[in-house]
Structure formats: C-alpha cells, structure tokens
Amino acid sequence: MATRMDLDGKPIKPMTICMIGAGGFIGSHLCEKLMAETPHKVLALDVYNDKIRHLLEPDSLPWAGRIQFHRLNIKHDSRLEGLIKMADLTINLAAICTPADYNTRPLDTIYSNFIDALPVVKYCSENNKRLIHFSTCEVYGKTVGSFLPKDSPLRQDPAYYVLKEDTSPCIFGSIEKQRWSYACAKQLIERLIYAEGAENGLEFTIVRPFNWIGPRMDFIPGIDGPSEGVPRVLACFSNNLLRHEPLKLVDGGQSQRTFVYIKDAIEAVLLMMENPDRANGQIFNVGNPNNEVTVRQLAEMMTEVYTKVSGEPALQVPTIDVSSKEFYGEGYDDSDKRIPDMTIINRQLGWNPKTSLWDLLESTLTYQHRTYAEAVKKSMVKPVAS
Numbered sequence: 515m516a517t518r519m520d521l522d523g524k525p526i527k528p529m530t531i532c533m534i535g536a537g538g539f540i541g542s543h544l545c546e547k548l549m550a551e552t553p554h555k556v557l558a559l560d561v562y563n564d565k566i567r568h569l570l571e572p573d574s575l576p577w578a579g580r581i582q583f584h585r586l587n588i589k590h591d592s593r594l595e596g597l598i599k600m601a602d603l604t605i606n607l608a609a610i611c612t613p614a615d616y617n618t619r620p621l622d623t624i625y626s627n628f629i630d631a632l633p634v635v636k637y638c639s640e641n642n643k644r645l646i647h648f649s650t651c652e653v654y655g656k657t658v659g660s661f662l663p664k665d666s667p668l669r670q671d672p673a674y675y676v677l678k679e680d681t682s683p684c685i686f687g688s689i690e691k692q693r694w695s696y697a698c699a700k701q702l703i704e705r706l707i708y709a710e711g712a713e714n715g716l717e718f719t720i721v722r723p724f725n726w727i728g729p730r731m732d733f734i735p736g737i738d739g740p741s742e743g744v745p746r747v748l749a750c751f752s753n754n755l756l757r758h759e760p761l762k763l764v765d766g767g768q769s770q771r772t773f774v775y776i777k778d779a780i781e782a783v784l785l786m787m788e789n790p791d792r793a794n795g796q797i798f799n800v801g802n803p804n805n806e807v808t809v810r811q812l813a814e815m816m817t818e819v820y821t822k823v824s825g826e827p828a829l830q831v832p833t834i835d836v837s838s839k840e841f842y843g844e845g846y847d848d849s850d851k852r853i854p855d856m857t858i859i860n861r862q863l864g865w866n867p868k869t870s871l872w873d874l875l876e877s878t879l880t881y882q883h884r885t886y887a888e889a890v891k892k893s894m895v896k897p898v899a900s
C-alpha cells in the first residue's frame with residue numbers, strides 16, 4: 515500500500531484505533547473503509563458483531579491481522595481503559611440512537627448517551643489519547659424560524675434555519691417532551707468534552723451527523739430485529755416497501771431532513787482521523803445541505819425508487835398518515851428542519867458530499883431488496899391451520 519499523505523502533504527503514520535460501537539451502522543462502514551484503504555489497525559468494541567462479521571471471517575482476509583473484535587458492554591467492563599491505552603485514537607460511536615426509544619426509554623437513553631460515555635472521556639483525558647466523539651445534529655433541536663409566525667417572510671431567511679456549529683443555539687422542548695432526552699444528553703457530553711479540552715488539554719473532535727443513511731442501517735422488524743421494534747425512518751420505510759404496505763407518515767410527514775450517503779460521510783470521518791492538526795478542538799456538522807426533502811417527499815421518492823429496483827408495482831395508496839402519539843407514544847416531539855452549515859468542515863478539511871438523494875436511495879434500496887425481499891416473503895406466508 516502506498517504511503518498515505520495528509521492534507522498538508524505529510525506522510526500519515528499507521529495508527530491503532532479503539533472504536534467503540536464498531537458493530538453498528540456507522541462503525542461497520544468505517545471499519546470497512548479502514549481495512550480496504552488504509553494501513554490502520556482497529557480494536558473493534560461492541561456487544562454485537564453481525565454487521566462486521568464479513569470483515570472478521572475468515573482468518574485469511576488480507577487485513578485479518580489489523581482488526582480485532584472485543585465483545586464488551588462499556589457500561590461495566592474493566593477492559594475498557596486498557597484498550598483505550600493500547601490505541602492512539604479512540605472513536606466513540608456507542609449510543610442508543612433511535613427516536614422510538616427517546617420518549618419510551620428515557621433513562622436508558624440518558625445513561626447510554628451521557629453516563630456511559632463519561633469513562634471514555636475520562637480515560638482519554640487521563641491517558642492523553644485523542645478522542646473523536648459522535649454527537650448528533652439533534653443537539654440543535656428546533657430552528658429559530660419555527661417560533662416565528664407561520665406567514666413571517668423571515669422563515670425563508672437562512673439566518674433563521676441554517677444550523678451553524680459556533681453560533682446556533684440548542685433549542686429543545688419542555689421536559690415532558692421526553693423526545694429531547696437524547697439531544698440533551700448528547701449536548702451535555704459535548705460540553706463536558708469541550709471543557710476537558712479547555713481545562714485539561716484533551717485532544718478531541720466532535721462529529722454531528724445529519725441523517726447519514728445507507729446499507730446496514732438499523733434492522734428490518736421481524737427479520738433481523740424485534741417484530742415490534744421501530745427503527746429510524748430509512749428502515750421503517752424499507753420495511754413497509756418490502757411488505758407492500760403503505761408508508762406511515764408521522765403527523766403528516768411535514769418535517770424536513772437532509773440525508774447524506776454513508777459512504778460520503780465516512781470520507782469526512784477519515785479526513786478527521788488522518789488530519790489531527792486540522793480536526794482537533796473542532797465540532798463538525800457532517801451532512802448534505804443539497805439533499806433536503808420533507809418526510810412525505812422522502813416516502814414518495816423511496817416508493818418510486820423501490821418500484822424501479824424491485825420491478826414490483828407501487829401500491830394505489832402508497833402512504834397513510836398516523837399521529838405521533840399513535841406511532842411513538844406520549845412525549846414525542848420533532849425537529850422541524852435540519853440544514854447543516856458547511857463552512858467549518860469545508861475550511862478545515864475541504865470536504866463536500868457528492869451523492870444525490872436519488873442515487874443514494876437507489877443503491878441503498880437495491881441492497882435492501884437483495885438482502886431482505888426473500889426473507890420477508892417467507893415470513894409473510896401464514897402457517898396453514900390444521
């Protein structure tokens with residue numbers, strides 16, 4: 515493998531990375547990239563490894579010696595500090611991060627996103643190890659514009675909705691809106707990491723992902739996850755399409771999101787890892803401001819793309835409306851709009867997303883169809899009563 519150069523033309527030294535939550539959606543793509551394109555070593559920590567098994571087995575894989583899986587729960591495992599000490603860089607991805615959990619399991623959500631991350635920050639700080647911590651775009655909460663009168667022309671002014679790392683406020687709902695338990699826990703861990711940097715010299719980078727989507731995201735209920743489970747929107751809508759049932763639009767599907775392809779986003783993470791001088795002390799939005807849709811538009815586009823990739827006709831009535839109370843339960847609330855400002859990541863790392871929403875849905879839904887269509891069909895064949 516040719517020596518890799520950083521953005522300033524200096525050779526990049528191979529490093530050892532302690533990746534916590536490596537078995538999840540983002541972790542699996544990051545491991546894949548690191549094995550295929552870099553000389554770095556990964557200590558992969560997670561409770562599960564299904565999504566990275568193709569990188570671990572068989573032993574004859576060209577990178578076999580560079581990735582090591584450690585099955586552990588960071589809530590209670592004394593091996594954590596030793597593994598952080600063995601690495602040059604720690605990346606923390608571990609979290610409960612599905613909205614269906616925020617208002618129904620707020621304690622687990624707060625513990626997972628704040629309390630469980632504390633030892634990771636502490637061990638990095640005490641051992642002078644660099645930390646890349648995964649936060650979320652949800653720390654911005656709602657836009658300032660959402661509080662303006664519905665007909666105010668200022669709602670069209672980007673100053674009232676574009677989300678900027680160093681100037682936008684974090685605006686959450688009331689405490690009884692438990693949806694914000696996740697965002698609030700993520701905000702507090704960001705503040706703690708920032709303070710460790712300021713007071714104790716911790717070298718850190720905080721990542722705020724804006725709806726990264728692609729293959730291996732979450733699970734299909736009843737196939738590789740619980741039948742009653744509610745994953746994030748990509749997997750919810752994929753599940754509906756695979757089962758030929760209407761896509762459920764929560765509160766009319768009026769909320770707006772920007773979606774970025776996981777493979778574009780992983781490029782940004784690799785730049786952060788390999789350019790510490792440019793990434794340390796920074797908070798980065800990572801998203802695609804050009805891929806904005808309402809959830810209703812997303813449902814329509816996914817229906818159209820799925821028809822193309824599966825060859826199966828769309829339903830006559832492809833969507834139905836459902837209230838958030840019915841879908842998520844009491845205490846749900848929503849972010850109205852999420853456009854990332856890209857100035858900082860552009861300036862520091864020269865990164866820009868490339869893939870359009872249509873293209874990323876086409877490759878993702880091709881994967882979903884290939885991976886799940888048969889299994890879903892089988893699961894839907896009802897046993898004949900004897």
Ligand SMILES: NC(=O)c1ccc[n+]([C@@H]2O[C@H](COP(=O)([O-])OP(=O)(O)OC[C@H]3O[C@@H](n4cnc5c(N)ncnc54)[C@H](O)[C@@H]3O)[C@@H](O)[C@H]2O)c1
Nearest residue numbers: 535537538539540587588607608609611648650723725726
């Ligand atoms: N995917 C996105 O668009 C998105 C958006 C915003 C923020 N994020 C953040 O990025 C990170 C990764 O997200 P993801 O989409 O890959 O989610 P994911 O659920 O697929 O991955 C998280 C992984 O962490 C592991 N984990 C959780 N608790 C653990 C523990 N106590 N010990 C060991 N492992 C544990 C899980 O088993 C899982 O494999 C999270 O911190 C999330 O909040 C993701």
Ligand SMILES: O=c1ccn([C@@H]2O[C@H](COP(=O)(O)OP(=O)(O)O[C@H]3OC[C@@H](O)[C@H](O)[C@H]3O)[C@@H](O)[C@H]2O)c(=O)[nH]1
Nearest residue numbers: 611613650652725745746747750762763764769809848
């Ligand atoms: O079946 C569904 C699922 C979801 N939705 C809606 O689709 C939108 C997006 O839902 P997602 O499940 O992807 O979750 P959100 O975008 O609200 O939050 C996510 O974004 C940032 C990350 O931190 C987390 O991964 C998650 O909190 C929401 O408005 C939700 O109400 C539906 O209309 N129908």
